[in-house]
Amino acid sequence: MGLQLNEIDRFNLLKQLVNKPDVFQQYDPTVKVPREALEDLIDVAIQAPSSWEKQHWKFLIFEDPKVKEEHLYPIAGSQPYIRDASAVVAVLGDRQAYEHMKQVENSSNVYSLERIQGEQLPVPFVEQDNTKDLSTPPLAAIQFMMGAAARGYDTYPTLHFDSLQLAKTFNIPNQFVPVMLIAVGKRKESSGSTFSSGVINEWL
Numbered sequence: 621m622g623l624q625l626n627e628i629d630r631f632n633l634l635k636q637l638v639n640k641p642d643v644f645q646q647y648d649p650t651v652k653v654p655r656e657a658l659e660d661l662i663d664v665a666i667q668a669p670s671s672w673e674k675q676h677w678k679f680l681i682f683e684d685p686k687v688k689e690e691h692l693y694p695i696a697g698s699q700p701y702i703r704d705a706s707a708v709v710a711v712l713g714d715r716q717a718y719e720h721m722k723q724v725e726n727s728s729n730v731y732s733l734e735r736i737q738g739e740q741l742p743v744p745f746v747e748q749d750n751t752k753d754l755s756t757p758p759l760a761a762i763q764f765m766m767g768a769a770a771r772g773y774d775t776y777p778t779l780h781f782d783s784l785q786l787a788k789t790f791n792i793p794n795q796f797v798p799v800m801l802i803a804v805g806k807r808k809e810s811s812g813s814t815f816s817s818g819v820i821n822e823w824l
Contacts, residue, residue: 645776647704651806653773655683658707658804664767668760676717676756678796680710691789696781696801705776706805709764710786713757713797757799764802774807 662679670676682688689703696702765775783798792798 645701645774645803646808647701647706647774647803647805648808649685649704651706653706653804657771657773658683658709661764661767661771661804665760665764668756668763670717670756670759676714677760678712678714680712680790680792682708682710692786692801695785695789696778699778699780701776701803701807702778702801704805705803707803709802709804710790711757711761711764711799711802712792713799715795715797761800761802768804773804776803776807777801778803 658681662681665679666677682692683706688708692708693699693703702708761777765777768775777800779800781798781801786792786798787794787796
Protein backbone atom coordinates (compact mmCIF):
# COMPACT_ATOMS: atom_id res chain seq x y z
CA MET A 621 0.00 0.00 0.00
CA GLY A 622 1.29 3.44 -0.91
CA LEU A 623 1.97 6.19 1.59
CA GLN A 624 -1.28 7.78 2.72
CA LEU A 625 -1.13 11.51 3.51
CA ASN A 626 -3.86 13.81 4.72
CA GLU A 627 -4.41 17.27 3.24
CA ILE A 628 -2.12 19.03 5.73
CA ASP A 629 0.71 16.54 5.21
CA ARG A 630 0.38 16.82 1.42
CA PHE A 631 0.45 20.62 1.64
CA ASN A 632 3.51 20.61 3.91
CA LEU A 633 5.26 18.24 1.50
CA LEU A 634 4.46 20.61 -1.37
CA LYS A 635 5.89 23.53 0.61
CA GLN A 636 9.12 21.60 1.07
CA LEU A 637 9.34 20.85 -2.64
CA VAL A 638 8.82 24.44 -3.74
CA ASN A 639 10.99 26.00 -1.04
CA LYS A 640 13.07 28.59 -2.88
CA PRO A 641 16.79 27.66 -3.07
CA ASP A 642 19.77 30.00 -3.07
CA VAL A 643 19.76 32.74 -5.67
CA PHE A 644 23.26 31.83 -6.85
CA GLN A 645 23.56 28.10 -7.44
CA GLN A 646 26.71 26.08 -7.97
CA TYR A 647 26.24 22.58 -9.31
CA ASP A 648 28.33 19.51 -8.71
CA PRO A 649 29.62 18.46 -12.17
CA THR A 650 30.33 14.92 -10.94
CA VAL A 651 26.64 14.17 -10.35
CA LYS A 652 24.77 12.82 -13.37
CA VAL A 653 21.00 12.62 -13.70
CA PRO A 654 20.11 9.36 -15.52
CA ARG A 655 18.37 9.78 -18.86
CA GLU A 656 15.51 7.63 -17.59
CA ALA A 657 14.95 10.15 -14.79
CA LEU A 658 14.95 13.03 -17.28
CA GLU A 659 12.40 11.20 -19.42
CA ASP A 660 10.20 10.70 -16.35
CA LEU A 661 10.43 14.42 -15.57
CA ILE A 662 9.41 15.33 -19.12
CA ASP A 663 6.44 12.99 -18.76
CA VAL A 664 5.44 14.92 -15.64
CA ALA A 665 5.96 18.26 -17.39
CA ILE A 666 3.70 17.50 -20.33
CA GLN A 667 0.78 16.81 -18.00
CA ALA A 668 0.60 20.57 -17.37
CA PRO A 669 -2.58 22.37 -18.44
CA SER A 670 -2.52 24.28 -21.71
CA SER A 671 -4.97 26.57 -23.48
CA TRP A 672 -7.32 24.53 -25.71
CA GLU A 673 -5.14 21.51 -24.86
CA LYS A 674 -2.75 22.69 -27.57
CA GLN A 675 0.42 21.60 -25.75
CA HIS A 676 2.39 24.74 -26.66
CA TRP A 677 5.81 23.30 -25.86
CA LYS A 678 8.83 21.37 -26.94
CA PHE A 679 11.89 20.38 -24.92
CA LEU A 680 15.54 20.18 -25.93
CA ILE A 681 17.72 18.33 -23.43
CA PHE A 682 21.46 19.02 -23.38
CA GLU A 683 23.54 16.33 -21.66
CA ASP A 684 26.85 16.32 -23.55
CA PRO A 685 29.43 18.19 -21.41
CA LYS A 686 31.28 19.38 -24.52
CA VAL A 687 28.13 20.80 -26.11
CA LYS A 688 27.19 22.54 -22.88
CA GLU A 689 30.60 24.08 -22.31
CA GLU A 690 31.49 25.05 -25.89
CA HIS A 691 28.08 26.17 -27.13
CA LEU A 692 25.38 26.51 -24.47
CA TYR A 693 27.60 28.06 -21.79
CA PRO A 694 28.51 31.18 -23.85
CA ILE A 695 24.95 31.48 -25.18
CA ALA A 696 23.74 31.67 -21.57
CA GLY A 697 26.13 34.42 -20.55
CA SER A 698 28.79 32.05 -19.18
CA GLN A 699 26.69 31.16 -16.15
CA PRO A 700 28.54 28.33 -14.32
CA TYR A 701 25.44 26.28 -13.51
CA ILE A 702 24.75 25.90 -17.24
CA ARG A 703 28.16 24.30 -17.67
CA ASP A 704 28.25 22.27 -14.46
CA ALA A 705 24.69 20.95 -14.11
CA SER A 706 24.11 17.39 -15.25
CA ALA A 707 21.67 18.54 -17.93
CA VAL A 708 20.07 21.69 -19.24
CA VAL A 709 16.54 21.69 -20.62
CA ALA A 710 15.56 24.33 -23.16
CA VAL A 711 11.83 24.98 -22.98
CA LEU A 712 10.39 26.15 -26.29
CA GLY A 713 7.00 27.60 -27.19
CA ASP A 714 5.35 26.15 -30.29
CA ARG A 715 3.88 28.72 -32.69
CA GLN A 716 2.04 25.95 -34.54
CA ALA A 717 0.59 24.22 -31.50
CA TYR A 718 -2.87 24.41 -33.05
CA GLU A 719 -1.79 21.57 -35.36
CA HIS A 720 -1.83 19.26 -32.35
CA MET A 721 -5.56 19.76 -32.02
CA LYS A 722 -6.11 17.87 -35.25
CA GLN A 723 -4.88 14.79 -33.41
CA VAL A 724 -7.03 15.27 -30.31
CA GLU A 725 -10.13 13.17 -29.89
CA ASN A 726 -13.45 14.95 -29.85
CA SER A 727 -14.51 13.87 -26.38
CA SER A 728 -16.69 15.44 -23.74
CA ASN A 729 -13.60 16.81 -22.01
CA VAL A 730 -11.34 17.80 -24.90
CA TYR A 731 -11.94 20.31 -27.68
CA SER A 732 -10.91 19.32 -31.19
CA LEU A 733 -10.80 21.61 -34.19
CA GLU A 734 -14.07 20.17 -35.45
CA ARG A 735 -15.80 20.73 -32.12
CA ILE A 736 -14.53 24.29 -31.94
CA GLN A 737 -15.92 24.94 -35.40
CA GLY A 738 -19.22 23.44 -34.31
CA GLU A 739 -19.34 25.88 -31.43
CA GLN A 740 -18.77 28.76 -33.84
CA LEU A 741 -15.20 29.47 -32.81
CA PRO A 742 -13.49 29.76 -36.21
CA VAL A 743 -10.26 27.90 -36.85
CA PRO A 744 -8.35 31.16 -37.50
CA PHE A 745 -9.07 32.08 -33.85
CA VAL A 746 -7.25 28.94 -32.78
CA GLU A 747 -4.47 29.14 -35.34
CA GLN A 748 -3.66 32.78 -34.73
CA ASP A 749 -3.76 32.69 -30.93
CA ASN A 750 0.04 32.71 -30.59
CA THR A 751 0.04 34.72 -27.36
CA LYS A 752 0.02 31.41 -25.48
CA ASP A 753 3.30 30.36 -27.13
CA LEU A 754 5.19 32.06 -24.31
CA SER A 755 2.68 31.95 -21.46
CA THR A 756 1.89 28.23 -21.42
CA PRO A 757 5.34 26.54 -21.56
CA PRO A 758 6.30 27.93 -18.11
CA LEU A 759 3.48 25.83 -16.65
CA ALA A 760 5.19 22.72 -17.99
CA ALA A 761 8.52 24.04 -16.73
CA ILE A 762 7.12 24.40 -13.22
CA GLN A 763 5.91 20.81 -13.23
CA PHE A 764 9.31 19.67 -14.49
CA MET A 765 11.03 21.46 -11.61
CA MET A 766 8.59 20.16 -9.01
CA GLY A 767 9.06 16.63 -10.33
CA ALA A 768 12.83 17.06 -10.11
CA ALA A 769 12.54 18.24 -6.50
CA ALA A 770 10.40 15.21 -5.66
CA ARG A 771 13.17 12.97 -7.04
CA GLY A 772 15.83 14.75 -5.02
CA TYR A 773 17.36 16.87 -7.79
CA ASP A 774 17.91 20.61 -7.91
CA THR A 775 16.81 22.88 -10.74
CA TYR A 776 17.44 26.46 -11.69
CA PRO A 777 15.56 28.32 -14.44
CA THR A 778 17.03 31.24 -16.34
CA LEU A 779 15.84 33.72 -18.94
CA HIS A 780 19.35 35.11 -19.31
CA PHE A 781 20.43 33.68 -22.65
CA ASP A 782 20.65 34.70 -26.31
CA SER A 783 17.53 33.10 -27.77
CA LEU A 784 18.46 34.00 -31.36
CA GLN A 785 21.90 32.45 -31.02
CA LEU A 786 20.39 29.38 -29.36
CA ALA A 787 18.05 28.89 -32.31
CA LYS A 788 20.84 29.44 -34.83
CA THR A 789 23.39 27.18 -33.13
CA PHE A 790 21.05 24.25 -32.66
CA ASN A 791 18.98 24.69 -35.84
CA ILE A 792 15.71 25.30 -34.01
CA PRO A 793 12.88 25.77 -36.55
CA ASN A 794 11.21 29.17 -36.62
CA GLN A 795 7.95 27.75 -35.31
CA PHE A 796 9.59 27.31 -31.88
CA VAL A 797 10.28 30.20 -29.50
CA PRO A 798 12.97 29.68 -26.81
CA VAL A 799 11.33 30.55 -23.49
CA MET A 800 13.78 29.48 -20.78
CA LEU A 801 16.63 27.20 -19.82
CA ILE A 802 16.45 24.91 -16.80
CA ALA A 803 19.60 23.51 -15.22
CA VAL A 804 19.03 20.20 -13.44
CA GLY A 805 21.40 18.22 -11.26
CA LYS A 806 22.77 18.43 -7.72
CA ARG A 807 23.92 21.73 -6.29
CA LYS A 808 26.91 22.09 -4.01
CA GLU A 809 26.73 23.30 -0.44
CA SER A 810 24.49 26.29 0.11
CA SER A 811 26.10 29.65 -0.46
CA GLY A 812 23.88 31.08 2.25
CA SER A 813 22.67 33.75 -0.16
CA THR A 814 18.90 33.98 -0.42
CA PHE A 815 16.54 36.64 -1.62
CA SER A 816 12.90 37.39 -1.03
CA SER A 817 10.94 40.32 -2.38
CA GLY A 818 8.18 39.78 0.16
CA VAL A 819 4.57 38.90 -0.51
CA ILE A 820 2.07 41.28 -2.02
CA ASN A 821 -1.58 40.30 -1.77
CA GLU A 822 -4.63 42.22 -2.72
CA TRP A 823 -8.08 40.94 -1.85
CA LEU A 824 -11.02 42.18 -3.89
